Amino acid sequence: MTERADGEIRVIDPQRAYTWEGWGTCLSWWANTELGTRDDLAAVLFGLDPVKVRTTKRQVELPGLGLNIVRYNLGACTWTERTRGRRRMVESPAIVRRKQIGEFWDGEHWDWCADANQWAMLTKARDNGADTFEMFSVSPPWWMTANGNPSGAERGQDDNLLRSNQEAFAHLIAMVTRHARDEWGIRFQSVEPFNEPSLNAWHAGQNQEGCHFTVEAQEAVIACLRRELDGHGLRDVLIAASDECYYSQAVNTWRSFPEPIRAMIGRVNVHGYDRDRDPKNRIALRETVGDAMPVWQAEYSEGEPDGLTMALSIGRDVRYLRPRGWVCWQPVESLDWGLLDGGYDDQTVNPDGHAKGTLEGEVTGVNTKYYVLAHYTRHIRPMAQILDSGHADTVAALDPTARCLTLVTANDGGPRTVTYDLGRLIRTGGTVRTWVTDTSDSWTARHYTREPDTFTSDRTLTVHQTARTITTLEIDL
The missing domain is CATH 2.60.40.1180 (Golgi alpha-mannosidase II)
Structure with missing residues (x-):
């Protein structure tokens, strides 16, 4: 596809229009801290009114972004000993506390009070106007894994979810989905059981949760999950897959799935970490999955504060990938990875020998890319025609x-x-x-x-x- 050079007339053409579902963000690490309880952050991220946001030095009035898509991170961590098998979670030496997400089920007992901060922000997002919710898993619970470590297997190319626990993993996702609907008033439109599953980066020494899945393992989990969702009265909840890191990986994964597995997938999720200006990988993914398959660009970020790279990436995604939704990774993060700069305690030593750091967090500043994203989210609203x-x-x-x-x-x-x-x-x-x-x-x-x-x-x-x-x-x- 040839781009027109600057100076030529660009025709706005409605002939191939498609419907936009919205803009969003993931919760995960930032909402796992005490920032997950803050009303000003919920209002400015998910509402459209101007909001005074508290930073470390002063209050800053910001235009609300009006994000309507929220991706909730199903946790993999507990710090209790399992009675059966006498196992404890193995923690990567590189992980910090805020990147450990608490889980609801330790294999024997349900704890619906776990992960309180992330859940608080999820409900605040809903109350401020968010209306599209997805639950995704970065790693199965530690006790379902081969080595008890939710950061990954001993070798990054190895799967960490035990085959014997594939049904249990699917059962967990379905149970949390039903509980959220029936008890908390959160209807997950979709569930995503994987996160960048083809990467070999998820290993026992990683600095976050993660899990490698072969294509065969993905197929097995998808089949189990569809049965569990249907069996729990959740036939309307679609399965998204496979949240691959790169467009080319998403192409390979989709091509590897047999038709019965493809039929169980209601949307293709992919992350936007390709930095190539060449559109061929986006075009290849759209052609591979077909025009009728909904696609979300489900995670995007980089450490550039000005937002120009992000804006160009949005434009390429919309033109060549034609996604229905676009999601940023962490709206509050350090090292210019966030829309807002975040300050976190990742250094306090845990006297019990667990991961260092606490769940303390603060907003330290506003990156220009916050305002850049506002151009898109405030003016291109859900149900618009692209x-x-x-x-x-x-x-x-x-x-x-x-x-x-x-x-x-x-x-x-x-x-x-x-x-x-x-x-x-x-x-x-x-x-x-x-x-x-x-x-x-x-x-x-x-x-x-x-x-x-x-x-x-x-x-x-x-x-x-x-x-x-x-x-x-x-x-x-």
């Missing part, structure tokens, strides 16, 4: 109810002028509302700033963009 924009740097969406066209475009170069042909959508000119974020670190940088209105002319819109900016344009039809 249109062909003519270029990967622009996402075009039509709100059919409000009769409003949105263009969000990322400019990673110098000043430029782009003209959009809107003739297939409008008959006359109209007002254009504009917001801009500068991804530079200048003290005069604009952060989701409303600019003066402009106007369309002769059913075209010409936009002058300064260097390294994200621009949102709203046109009433």
